[in-house]
Amino acid sequence: MAAQERLICLSGDLIDGGEGVRFTVCQETVDQPAFAVRFHGRVVAYLNRCAHVPIEIDWQPGQFFDDSKLYLICATHGALYSPADGRCLGGRCQGKGLTPLPVEERGGVVYFTPSEWKP
Numbered sequence: 001m002a003a004q005e006r007l008i009c010l011s012g013d014l015i016d017g018g019e020g021v022r023f024t025v026c027q028e029t030v031d032q033p034a035f036a037v038r039f040h041g042r043v044v045a046y047l048n049r050c051a052h053v054p055i056e057i058d059w060q061p062g063q064f065f066d067d068s069k070l071y072l073i074c075a076t077h078g079a080l081y082s083p084a085d086g087r088c089l090g091g092r093c094q095g096k097g098l099t100p101l102p103v104e105e106r107g108g109v110v111y112f113t114p115s116e117w118k119p
């Protein structure tokens, strides 16, 4: 049976380049921290795990963007990631990106769609 989609938040909770919404996903029976943000109008989501050291990247809960609002930044050593696809853009991520998660936005609601995810 396919895993059921899960509500993450309402569309209005995610402002372009603004605060993200934290949630968890189950990976190999363990809950993993994840987050969703809106960038250039589109909702994207990733595991909240830096590619340098596997720790959460937000500098305060829900704060994932740098000052420019163009990059996701790891609070620990400053690795920069593309909000659009999670790829490493500089710093200690050394070419490794964030792990993207499938999300769908419809009817004013954002859902995590685990059936499209191959962890």
Ligand code: FES
Binding pocket: 050, 051, 052, 053, 054, 055, 074, 075, 076, 077, 078, 079, 091, 092, 093
């Ligand atoms: S832990 Fe994220 S850059 Fe080092």
